[in-house]
Amino acid sequence: MMAHFNPVTPELVADLKRVLSDKQVKTDEEYLTAYQTDEEGNSYYFHKPEVVVFPETTEQVADVVKLANQYLVPLTPRAAGSGVACGAIPVYHGIVVELERMNKVLTFDADNMYAVCQTGVRTSDLQEMARQHHLLYAGDPSSAESCQIGGNVANNAGGNKAVKYGTTRNQLYSLKVVTPTGEIVTAGARLQKSSTGLCLEQLFAGSEGTLGIITEVTVKLRPLPPYRFNVVCVFKSDEEAFALPNKILKAGIDPTSIEFMDNEALVMTTKFLSMPMPHVDEGADYVIVTVETFSQDDADRKMEQLCDLAEANGAVDVLDADERIWKLRKQFAEAARDVDKMFQTEDFVVPLDQIAAMTAQIPELREKYDLYCVTVAHIGDGNIHVLPLNAKGLSPEAWFEKIKAFHADLFPRVYALGGKMSGEHGIGYKKLEEFAKCTPAAELHVIKAIKKALDPNNIMNPGKLVDMTGDFVAD
Amino acid sequence: MMAHFNPVTPELVADLKRVLSDKQVKTDEEYLTAYQTDEEGNSYYFHKPEVVVFPETTEQVADVVKLANQYLVPLTPRAAGSGVACGAIPVYHGIVVELERMNKVLTFDADNMYAVCQTGVRTSDLQEMARQHHLLYAGDPSSAESCQIGGNVANNAGGNKAVKYGTTRNQLYSLKVVTPTGEIVTAGARLQKSSTGLCLEQLFAGSEGTLGIITEVTVKLRPLPPYRFNVVCVFKSDEEAFALPNKILKAGIDPTSIEFMDNEALVMTTKFLSMPMPHVDEGADYVIVTVETFSQDDADRKMEQLCDLAEANGAVDVLDADERIWKLRKQFAEAARDVDKMFQTEDFVVPLDQIAAMTAQIPELREKYDLYCVTVAHIGDGNIHVLPLNAKGLSPEAWFEKIKAFHADLFPRVYALGGKMSGEHGIGYKKLEEFAKCTPAAELHVIKAIKKALDPNNIMNPGKLVDMTGDFVAD
Numbered sequence: 001m002m003a004h005f006n007p008v009t010p011e012l013v014a015d016l017k018r019v020l021s022d023k024q025v026k027t028d029e030e031y032l033t034a035y036q037t038d039e040e041g042n043s044y045y046f047h048k049p050e051v052v053v054f055p056e057t058t059e060q061v062a063d064v065v066k067l068a069n070q071y072l073v074p075l076t077p078r079a080a081g082s083g084v085a086c087g088a089i090p091v092y093h094g095i096v097v098e099l100e101r102m103n104k105v106l107t108f109d110a111d112n113m114y115a116v117c118q119t120g121v122r123t124s125d126l127q128e129m130a131r132q133h134h135l136l137y138a139g140d141p142s143s144a145e146s147c148q149i150g151g152n153v154a155n156n157a158g159g160n161k162a163v164k165y166g167t168t169r170n171q172l173y174s175l176k177v178v179t180p181t182g183e184i185v186t187a188g189a190r191l192q193k194s195s196t197g198l199c200l201e202q203l204f205a206g207s208e209g210t211l212g213i214i215t216e217v218t219v220k221l222r223p224l225p226p227y228r229f230n231v232v233c234v235f236k237s238d239e240e241a242f243a244l245p246n247k248i249l250k251a252g253i254d255p256t257s258i259e260f261m262d263n264e265a266l267v268m269t270t271k272f273l274s275m276p277m278p279h280v281d282e283g284a285d286y287v288i289v290t291v292e293t294f295s296q297d298d299a300d301r302k303m304e305q306l307c308d309l310a311e312a313n314g315a316v317d318v319l320d321a322d323e324r325i326w327k328l329r330k331q332f333a334e335a336a337r338d339v340d341k342m343f344q345t346e347d348f349v350v351p352l353d354q355i356a357a358m359t360a361q362i363p364e365l366r367e368k369y370d371l372y373c374v375t376v377a378h379i380g381d382g383n384i385h386v387l388p389l390n391a392k393g394l395s396p397e398a399w400f401e402k403i404k405a406f407h408a409d410l411f412p413r414v415y416a417l418g419g420k421m422s423g424e425h426g427i428g429y430k431k432l433e434e435f436a437k438c439t440p441a442a443e444l445h446v447i448k449a450i451k452k453a454l455d456p457n458n459i460m461n462p463g464k465l466v467d468m469t470g471d472f473v474a475d
Numbered sequence: 476m477m478a479h480f481n482p483v484t485p486e487l488v489a490d491l492k493r494v495l496s497d498k499q500v501k502t503d504e505e506y507l508t509a510y511q512t513d514e515e516g517n518s519y520y521f522h523k524p525e526v527v528v529f530p531e532t533t534e535q536v537a538d539v540v541k542l543a544n545q546y547l548v549p550l551t552p553r554a555a556g557s558g559v560a561c562g563a564i565p566v567y568h569g570i571v572v573e574l575e576r577m578n579k580v581l582t583f584d585a586d587n588m589y590a591v592c593q594t595g596v597r598t599s600d601l602q603e604m605a606r607q608h609h610l611l612y613a614g615d616p617s618s619a620e621s622c623q624i625g626g627n628v629a630n631n632a633g634g635n636k637a638v639k640y641g642t643t644r645n646q647l648y649s650l651k652v653v654t655p656t657g658e659i660v661t662a663g664a665r666l667q668k669s670s671t672g673l674c675l676e677q678l679f680a681g682s683e684g685t686l687g688i689i690t691e692v693t694v695k696l697r698p699l700p701p702y703r704f705n706v707v708c709v710f711k712s713d714e715e716a717f718a719l720p721n722k723i724l725k726a727g728i729d730p731t732s733i734e735f736m737d738n739e740a741l742v743m744t745t746k747f748l749s750m751p752m753p754h755v756d757e758g759a760d761y762v763i764v765t766v767e768t769f770s771q772d773d774a775d776r777k778m779e780q781l782c783d784l785a786e787a788n789g790a791v792d793v794l795d796a797d798e799r800i801w802k803l804r805k806q807f808a809e810a811a812r813d814v815d816k817m818f819q820t821e822d823f824v825v826p827l828d829q830i831a832a833m834t835a836q837i838p839e840l841r842e843k844y845d846l847y848c849v850t851v852a853h854i855g856d857g858n859i860h861v862l863p864l865n866a867k868g869l870s871p872e873a874w875f876e877k878i879k880a881f882h883a884d885l886f887p888r889v890y891a892l893g894g895k896m897s898g899e900h901g902i903g904y905k906k907l908e909e910f911a912k913c914t915p916a917a918e919l920h921v922i923k924a925i926k927k928a929l930d931p932n933n934i935m936n937p938g939k940l941v942d943m944t945g946d947f948v949a950d
Contacts, residue, residue, distance in 0.1 A: 111721070111828070112721065112826065112827065112828045113721075113724070113725065155670055156668075156669075156670045156674075157670075158668050158670070162667070162668055163667070166668075167668050167670075169674065179917070179921060183917035183920065183921075184917060185915070185917045185918050185921055186915070186918065187918070189893060189894070189895055190826050190893055191824050191825070191826060191856075191857060191893075191894065191895060191898070192637070192638070192824070192827070192855070192856030192857050192858070193631075193633050193637055193641075193642045193824060193853075193856045193857075193858055193898050193899060194631075194824055194895050194897065194898060195630055195631045195632075195633070195642075195681055195822075195897045195898060195899050195900060195901045195902075196824075196895035196896055196897045196898075196901075196902060196910070197895075197902065197910065197914060197918070197922055197940065198678060198681070198682055198686075198921075198922050198925065198940075199631075199644065199677045199678060199680065199681050199682075200918065200921060200922070202674045202677035202678070203673060203674060203677070203678050203925075205674065206670055206673070206674050207673055207674075211673075223724070223725050223726065223727040225727060246586070246587065249588070249698070250588065250698050251698065251769075252698040252700060252769040253769075254769075294726075294727040294728075294729075295773070295776055297772050297773075297776070298770070298772075298773055301770055301772070347670075349666050349667070349668060349669055349671075350666070351587065351665050351666060352587065352667070353586070353587045378668075380667070381666075381667030381668045382666060382667050382668075383667070383668055418664060418665055418666075419664070419666065420664055420666060420669050420671035420672075421671055422669065422670045422671045423666070423668050423669060423670060423671075424668060424670050425670060426670045426671075427670075427671060427672065435671070435672065439672060440660070440661070442654065442658040442659060442660045443660050443661065443662070443672070443675065445658065446654060446658075446660055446673075446675060446929065447672055447673050447675070449928040449929055450673060450678075450925055450928055450929070452928065453924040453925055453927065453928035454921065454924055454925070465672065465673075
């Protein structure tokens with residue numbers, strides 16, 4: 001299966017040191033061990049690279065990619081390594097290309113509302129820089145404090161503001177990309193619209209490093225709405241909670257966020273944070289809504305409208321909340337990790353009108369696979385995070401097998417409702433097999449044809465998103 | 476150059492009639508003549524097809540595509556034929572695939588705010604259907620009364636609401652596409668977000684029929700803002716007019732449209748419509764701003780803010796306008812056609828902060844190439860329509876040569892300012908050569924690699940967007 005890749009040789013390491021520098025090329029065991037995983041906690045997935053390189057310019061990245069082609073050695077691009085689909089794990093070993101040193105904001109133009117960032121810029125740093133100029137960078141993954149902008153683009157990260165502003169792909173003007181053959185391409189431009197050639201920037205965005213290495217990202221900034229409020233709608237019935245987002249959207253309230261936490265998620269997280277919250281001990285779910293506006297009047301009007309809608313739709317209480325509610329929401333993953341580091345984050349997405357039909361099947365699946373799950377959801381965009389927790393401390397392999405069986409049952413149900421298996425985390429290595437099974441053959445054929453056309457040696461993040469081994473038989 | 480294509484034979488026609496029906500396959504001269512052009516008025520570009528087919532289902536389209544591959548005959552997909560880049564002209568003859576009979580709205584779900592349309596649904600019909608349900612279909616090309624939804628997607632049509640809602644690609648959930656090898660692919664899904672596989676829907680959108688034939692489009696509908704106003708900001712200085720959009724956007728006014736008409740465009744169009752307008756005889760330009768809101772208060776606040784901004788930025792008058800202002804704006808192309816049917820619509824797009832630098836070069840170009848031009852612009856998104864009019868009645872070939880020389884001078888100036896040659900009309904056949912010249916080699920290589928991977932016989936709208944003849948040498 002791996003036959004066509006070569007091992008990293010001393011000659012390649014010497015060539016890497018030539019195009020980079022000694023201190024940018026690491027073969028020490030401590031590095032190889034550190035880079036055997038990303039955010040993944042299950043050692044069953046771990047794979048060590050043979051060398052880790054730290055390029056500092058786009059040209060250096062291109063040089064590395066050319067060497068990888070010349071030596072037929074696989075490359076795994078990596079930004080913060082905060083992904084949860086094993087996308088930055090070097091499953092065929094070879095070279096990890098760590099882009100964290102490319103961490104500069106090259107241009108920040110507040111007047112014209114855009115920024116040019118290198119891949120390794122931390123998302124929260126960009127957010128903060130924008131805020132200081134009364135602007136908004138609207139990409140907002142829950143991991144913003146650790147993730148990096150290039151990784152956000154590669155995975156099309158979603159997060160908490162996608163209802164209003166879309167996902168990372170909707171924040172982009174253009175990308176600088178090193179293609180799998182080592183060419184430097186600028187995809188897109190700082191334009192509000194374009195019908196000039198193919199839409200390559202959206203093809204590269206979300207391609208999980210399989211079509212190239214993103215080295216620079218030109219992002220849109222937006223005027224920051226100065227008024228903002230959070231409301232927590234408390235429900236005793238899941239179904240009533242799930243019906244609310246569509247009503248909010250149709251009313252033209254244009255919320256920034258609509259989030260859901262089920263009672264088990266609330267119990268777990270409030271306990272973890274020692275932060276008691278109303279109605280949690282009564283078995284309630286929360287729908288958290290954030291609205292941002294440009295006038296106080298508009299905020300007041302929307303708040304009233306929202307409270308009326310929530311009550312008319314069965315909310316047992318509506319709470320005016322401050323920013324601590326977002327701490328609760330965002331610390332949820334840490335609370336899950338506290339149970340066991342091998343928690344699994346499902347990330348499926350369904351049409352809004354199918355959320356209830358989908359989540360109604362979870363209890364059956366929990367029982368069938370003997371799983372303890374908690375659920376949070378970006379409910380305003382149909383993206384549901386069901387988190388099976390390894391509460392019983394299974395071994396890595398046993399946990400892997402359990403999740404595999406669960407996935408094989410779960411994903412066909414998601415697709416039957418018009419959904420897909422990932423709303424924002426990507427396929428990576430983790431869902432490779434299930435993606436191939438759930439994707440129609442004609443679509444898979446198009447994906448593979450594009451992959452093969454752009455990456456003739458299959459060296460760019462192989463073993464992620466699509467398995468090309470059958471298409472690249474060793475000579 | 477065309478060596479590898481075969482002529483349409485009686486055998487192929489018989490096979491086409493077999494997979495379709497007699498009345499869906501036309502070889503009569505009147506059809507071939509009717510389909511030798513689209514919206515293009517210059518006969519220099521005209522090319523006749525050898526056969527025109529009228530499929531009624533996606534499966535029929537797939538059958539036609541399979542036959543085209545089998546016989547190695549080129550295909551030219553066509554919806555309304557309202558494009559202005561010669562995109563639906565069968566430059567290598569062969570088969571025109573006319574999709575106008577696929578004109579049904581298959582699903583209209585007001586509750587869940589989406590519609591599934593066949594390619595041939597007229598854009599204004601979809602807009603009207605949405606309006607009746609208090610919803611908005613936000614795609615709004617000026618040709619909405621004649622163009623069709625599949626053509627809008629293929630060209631990523633822009634229009635008058637792109638400032639707020641984006642272009643056609645931003646209205647899409649998913650596409651049903653017949654690939655160049657005759658496979659049926661559903662790209663995308665009715666989901667608010669997805670990180671599942673490659674973003675094929677955005678690759679197909681705007682690919683101008685070169686990567687497949689779009690047969691169905693699932694579009695987003697939005698809540699229709701019930702309040703709306705139009706303001707005309709009258710300027711005596713272009714530069715002051717061009718500085719206004721960025722200020723409006725930064726203020727969070729979130730306008731639906733910001734349009735520009737220069738004085739010559741106003742003179743021409745008001746005369747054509749016999750509709751005198753204030754300040755036009757004083758040499759004024761107009762910036763037309765439309766704002767839509769969900770409350771009267773919000774509309775009032777934004778109106779006031781807008782008037783203040785316009786006056787502070789040098790507007791000599793600000794007029795509260797009714798919907799007739801949009802008649803003026805939209806009838807502009809008809810007024811140009813009235814001068815001579817061989818008018819040329821430039822469609823370049825630049826960053827907002829470069830509009831003034833770009834348009835400042837037009838007078839020099841007009842003089843150099845002895846052109847009479849008028850200008851309208853989707854100024855809120857940097858998309859400028861300079862229209863050279865064939866006021867002197869040159870011959871088709873002489874007009875073609877003049878425009879060719881003008882383009883060779885114009886486009887490098889656009890690109891030097893970070894712009895691109897088409898904001899919403901596409902490359903088609905008309906700008907093929909200039910696109911190849913202005914596009915960096917690495918980007919062109921990626922585009923060609925994708926084209927070749929998906930269309931190995933180069934039968935899908937060949938001679939549009941990229942010239943693949945060098946890449947397909949006849950056996």
